[in-house]
Amino acid sequence: AVLVEAPAYPFPEILQEEEMEEEELVLGGCDSDDDGGQSSGLSDLEEEEGEEGDFIVVSEAEIRERQEEDVGILCSMLSVPRAWACALLVHHNWDVVKVQEAWFADEDAVRNAVGLLEEGGGSSSSPRGEKVSTCRICLEESPRGSMSAAPCGHLFCDACWACYIHIAIADGPGCLLLRCPDPACRVLVGKEMVERFAADEDGERYSLHLFRSYAGSNKRLRWCPAPNCQFGVEHVGGETYDVWCKCSHYFCWKCGEEAHRPVDCDTVARILKKHSEVENTKWILAYCKPCPKCHRQIEKNEGCMHMTCKDPCRHQFCWLCLGDWFKHGENTGGLYSCNPFNQAQESRPVDEAELRKKRAQQSLERYTHYYERWAANHTSRQKALQSIAELDTQVECLKDTYCQPHGQLKFLKEAWLQIAECRRVLKWSYAYGFYLRKNRNKQKFFEYLQGEAEAQLDVLHSCAEKEIDVFLDPTDAPLLEDFIAYRSKLVGFTSVVQRYFENLVRDLESGLKDVLPGNGEADAGDASDSGS
Structure with missing residues (x-):
């Protein structure tokens, strides 16, 4: 078989996380304001748009x-x-x-x-x-x-x-x-x-x-990164860096990525780099093996199991068990003596390269856990923004059915804006959790806060997305009293979710400072604990 040398692991953090002490995560987003009353809701941000503050859109x-x-x-x-x-x-x-x-x-x-x-x-x-x-x-x-x-x-x-x-x-x-x-x-x-x-x-x-x-x-001026946007944003003071452009794009002024409270710009850069490289890593783990002698990652691109490493190594080995090919003869039971599972495990010593690969696979599984949830909330937020864009149709229908003025129907947009903002915060909280591996107590408290906030958000999301349907059928619409009750319910859920996420953002930006250390326990090498 002909060997094609595969590149070295492009995702060194996967291998290093299990061998090196993880760097301290710089906790807190770009907004370093420790004001506990600051809202994380989009509705509040939208009300401030156009007013004098930390930024001027030009x-x-x-x-x-x-x-x-x-x-x-x-x-x-x-x-x-x-x-x-x-x-x-x-x-x-x-x-x-x-x-x-x-x-x-x-x-x-x-x-x-x-x-x-x-x-x-x-x-x-x-x-x-x-x-x-x-x-x-x-x-x-x-x-x-x-x-x-x-x-x-x-x-x-x-x-x-x-x-x-x-x-x-x-x-x-x-x-x-x-x-x-x-x-x-x-x-x-x-x-x-x-x-x-x-x-x-x-x-x-x-x-x-x-x-x-x-x-x-002008070092204080940054162009909006949204496609085809002709506006710039000038920072005129303050410590808030989450910006609303007039084109409705919400981004971080410091790094240009989408707004990412409660994590900082360095964490965003690290997690986005992982997103871009993880597919290559998955391929290497699935289709490449290290040469037992020189440990270079190699790809098998032909059918037989007799492998010969490239110059200058030229080591010959079996692709299945990585054993020396010259030991696969009559003296050792024949060519396919590595077929039985137990025998293959007993006959092949576990070397450092194999251990590194197993640790990399464990780290990759942990990363996949957080990435899937990161991506799911990203998708949910995109759908929420799409629902906001289509909200005028629902508002007009409700206005005609229940003879309600626009002022009485603002609660729908406020709920959806809150959903979109909370999905964004929740998405980046999974990036936060991926790097939070130093302390078991902090990990558990973080997962508790995140779980409570996510549960409340799911209730609000379901109420805004599904329970509204019965009121949009003008031929069989419920009574006005039922609609008023639904409005009160949705407004209440919106307020509750906003408070939950305010607490989540505040605690994460403070670095969970109120949580006591866990008796010196460090979870940096325990992927099973930190990935659950």
Whole structure:
């Protein structure tokens, strides 16, 4: 059989978790506010949308207006052209104060650094055809009227200027501080000259580079990661990092992933990395075995059981029992002497590689336990968001059937918003639980809190999703009194679930600090206990 060497385990944490002490989990989400009264409900967050707080949602047009304001301020302050102001701001990372301080401290040094030179050249004013000059790029003679120069006075034909600027813009944002084509010259090619020779598409790209340079300089500004969203979110203070964009996307401002309270950004990155790599790990565990001699992971890709490892090992062994192939002869009972289960177990010593593989399988089973529940709550949340999008139809039906104003039907949306938010919290709580393996008491208390919150959420979810159906049939709808009773019931469930999840988030973000240590017991190597 031909062996194909499989890659090393791509999921080193699976192997290392059983051999090394797990790193301390940084407990708590991006929101480090320890205010016990802060709600984890979407309804509260939605009410705050648009109000002044820790974040400001801004559009691309608003950011461009700010950019133009900064350029105008610098033009007035230093009495320089707009092209110079743009170059100075780009060079100083769009910090108006830094430009001002540097300019008045040593104007000549700033001019030399940016390449600013008073006008001394430019397009020739001579009539076309009267004089000719040689372009220093293409070495062709051209009329002076069809040649241009930067303030340094180095003449190049207009065709070469257009080509030079096109290539510079295509290369990226370096075109914002473009220098004269003469290798020995460091004079800036200004914004007006770039726009003069740039084609329409290149001009738009240059403008985009200038805009991105400005937006990227603001460390407090992050673009919304939702597809096709044109809004940015500016952090103006505070310690809350869960953000509602105007496009309705809810995300963490620090890492750009979806909002993930009560876990922190590092935990999110670790669990998402596991999600992306676990399928490869499952394949290796299912279809690969280590060479008994060199321990490289190998894949069997042909039919016979006689295996030969690659150079330089060249060890020959049996795929079934991993025993030395030369011992599978007449002296040991024949070729298939490894068939009986007991004999195979007794004849083959359990080496370190086999133990590592078993531990990896146990860790993988534990991971699968948490991942399945993580994914199930993710799916439930997506369906809840879909139900919210389709809620208007139900509201109109109930309004017509029971003659209720919209204000009396808001409880439906509030319930579904709470469900969606709690599914999100519950989803990330399973990532929290996956890394919580240090203390048995904390593990049990965490599972108790999580189980109680999940049970209450299931009651609310069922009430909002299934019990509403009887009221949506206008031909056989229950009495108004029954609908009012249902409304009171759903409002009560919503309030109860919100309190349960507030407690869950608060306790997890505090690191379950009220739970006493479990007599020094560490569960880092006990996958069966921590995975139940």
